[in-house]
Amino acid sequence: MQIFKFGGASVKDAEGVKNLAKVLQTVGYKNTLIVVSAMGKTTNALEIVIKNYFENKAELKSALQDVIKYHNNILLDVFDNETHPIFKKVSNLFREIDDFLRTNKSPDYNFVYDQIIGYGELASTTIISAYLEKIGIKNNWTDAREHIKTDNYYRRANVNWEATQQNIASTFNKNRINITQGFLGSDANNFTTTLGREGSDYTAAIYAYCLNAESVTIWKDVPGVLNADPRYFENAQLLHQISYTEAIELTFYGASVIHPKTLQPLQRKEIPLYVKSFLNPENPGTRVGKGITLKPKIPCFIVKKNQVLISLSSLDFSFIVEHNISDIFGLLHLYKMKVDVIQNSAISFSVCIDNIYDNLEKLLQHLKAKFSVTCHENVSLYTIRHYNTTVLKALEEDKTVLLKQLTQETVQIVTIPI
Template sequence: MQIFKFGGASVKDADGVRNLALVLKKVGYTKGVVIVSAMAKTTNALERVVFNYFDNKSELQSSIQEVFKFHNDILFDLFEKENHQVFNKIKLLFEEIRTFIKVNKSPNYDFVYDQIVSYGELLSTTIIFEYLNHQGIHNNWVDIRALIKTDSYYRKANVNWDATRKAIVSSIDNSVLNVTQGFIASDSNNFTTTLGREGSDYTAAILAYCLNAQSVTVWKDVPGVLNADPRYFENTQLLKKISYQEAIELAFYGASVIHPKTLQPLQRKEIPLYVKSFLNPDQSGTRIGKGLPLEPAVPCFMLKQNQVLIAIASLDFSYIVEDNIRDIFNLLDTHKMKVDMIQNSAISFSVCIDNIYNNLEKLLQQLRAKFSVTYYENVSLYTIRHYTQSAIDNIEKDKQVLLKQLTEQTVQIVTK
């Protein structure tokens, strides 16, 4: 069994859906699982719906209609007759969104976020399921929420592996092609949860692990894993081979082509991961597997923007030791801060964080009760694996360096 994952860029419009079908025909589709993300910028559009639900009610219905029109236009392009059943299916999904908005009583932003944003994947897979059947590619539509079970940590749920494995093994027919959603799951109360942004890659790894898949292929709009994001770096190079360990390092530091959690379940069962271009499916792309040397051996660059750098010092010049560090990390955890870099000295502690849940002010208020605190917003965190001095010089050129940390293989630089 093979697992194929197609991201939002691969199905951004009707032509993208057509190309997905062509890729399946070219590489073979008789059995396996196709995992699909929300189309194009649908997740962002649904995030605006959530925002309007809480803070701008006058724009709520128009923001829902905008998402509906986007998908309906794709339907008109793909299907010749408006009476095709897919039109009604899409309308019903939007009715579900509107019904949830009417009856919901929860003030929990993260809960509401997951219930609404998850429809991006339900919409895309419904369209693709119908289009593939329309093209003679028989497939089953699977609601992944019934199979991947998690806790109730909305927007970044943790997988219940025992329950998930049992549900997947008993429900997936591995003799046919199955189409399902990435990114979404459900908790023990059957409320929808999500696995974190870009979590569709993780979905592919979960299914591969539970089904003992032969391989996972992630189809992207790039030729494979590059040594840097071409949006921010020039003269990028394709990495033809990467070991699991190196790929996990790259993912941890922010390589945008791989979800940080994706590689761990694959590594446990030594399932190879291929990253290929949906525009050129015949090209070899990148292979990630056990014990593979980095090929070619070049510096790899990662960038995380819109970070917050917090410098913490004791009020009485006492040492920042175990009990203080414990208190700091407890507060970071309480306020759901993602820690991307830490550095400490005798009387100070610096941490670079991603303020995903917009809890910075609450965190700072509690830190100031015990420590002297200085912070910088909207900083950039650069990470270079297998760095050279020239690579460091290029990053630091014309920038204010706020913090820098070097180990044998990795350098991290915070700039303003």
């Protein structure tokens, strides 16, 4: 089988839905599983719904109506009239959100988040499946939650590989085109879970691993994996090929073109990954595989915005040693902080983190009981793979460097604008 993953940008409007079909017709779709994200910025819009549910009930109905209207506009552009059954199917999906919000008793934000957020993927795959049927591409819509089983770590769930493999092996029909949702799973109680933001790539890799697929292709609005994000860096260049190891390094440091967890299951079975443009599907894009060198061998730039740099020192000028560091990491784990950089000396310890779960104030209060604490919010973390002194000097211009860490192949700097 081959696995195709289409992100939200590829299906943000009616033309995107139609173009997805053109891509299939251009490159072929025999024995293919299509994994699709929510349309456009639907995930962001549903996050506003969830936020209003907890903080601003007066705006809740309006926020949900915006999501419904967005999808209805796409439906009206794709299908001939409102009597098509797809209109009722999509309406029923969004009615389920309303029903959940009216009856929910859980105060757990992360649980509520996962029960709501996945309706973007459920709606997009339902619409795309119906459109493919309309133009004569027979397909099987399947619910990823019935296949991918996880723990109940809501918003960043961990896959139960044994149960997932068993579910896919026992129910999946390999002999036709299938379409399913990225990002979603379910726990032992069949509550919806999610695999982390941008987790649809990971979904594609999970299915590829369990189905022993011959390849995975991620369809993007860029020509492939670039050496830098063109939103932040000028003159970004296409990387024609990279190894699994290099790709894992890039994603670990925050390269957004591939989800960080995607590569491990593919590498274990040596399944090649292609990143291609849905605008030019016949172009070769980037190949990620085993034992291939970075081509071309050029510096690769990664930036993560809105990070937090915390610097700690001991209150009595004693050394920060193993038990202190253990305590610090225990707190980072307790408050679900994603660690991107660490640096320590005899009496100080610095860590750059991603405050995904908005627990920063709780963490700081806990740390201040034991350490002298300095906190810089909204810092930028830059990583350069295969750096040289020229590119490093250019990057540091017009910035105040708060932290710098170099290894033979990689440099990381934490900065604020001057």
